[in-house]
């Protein structure tokens with residue numbers, strides 16, 4: 001078995017990676033992808049998480065066209081994103097690109113002795129559900145269809161060695177479930193970046209809010225906000241809503 005993790009530097013992919021280490025016993029490779037994010041802190045955080053878990057790490061650049069990309073142009077971000085339509089921070093086909101690259105790397109790692117190849121990704125239902133359609137490339141149907149396509153297009157699979165799976169443990173779970181799992185696994189939440197502006201978190205943007213609400217729902221204080229003495233400020237702003 002070979003396992004490759006997409007490790008963005010955020011908490012979702014970080015906890016998915018921690019869970020994959022528990023489930024599969026190892027991660028062979030972790031990848032951070034620079035597609036023009038507004039803050040490079042996310043990439044450095046990914047590297048720190050890989051160091052924390054002692055797994056090989058590599059950064060790759062993908063030249064995604066920048067027109068209209070909120071992640072690449074933080075000033076364009078709508079502060080409170082509406083929740084009933086696609087997010088202004090949607091990066092066109094981001095997860096297709098990320099998973100495809102991981103699949104390509106994975107197939108280089110796989111040998112005849114392997115029965116499985118695993119791609120780890122931290123997508124979750126809080127980012128895509130019928131009532132909360134933010135990122136369509138986080139949906140179960142998308143991940144499932146992509147897994148099928150990867151297997152159909154794989155030499156490793158065609159030659160009868162084994163199969164390739166996308167391990168997306170939170171695809172039908174919420175961000176609060178990710179918090180719960182992370183806490184159980186002693187995941188270093190204070191080493192992650194969620195805010196569009198990097199750390200310290202701005203306590204203003206939709207990402208900060210979604211993270212705060214996930215911790216609130218799970219019944220924990222966010223160790224990252226606690227580290228920067230910002231938990232009370234977040235409580236004041238969003239706690240009663």
Ligand SMILES: [Zn+2]
Nearest residue numbers: 195202205208
């Ligand atoms: Zn923020």
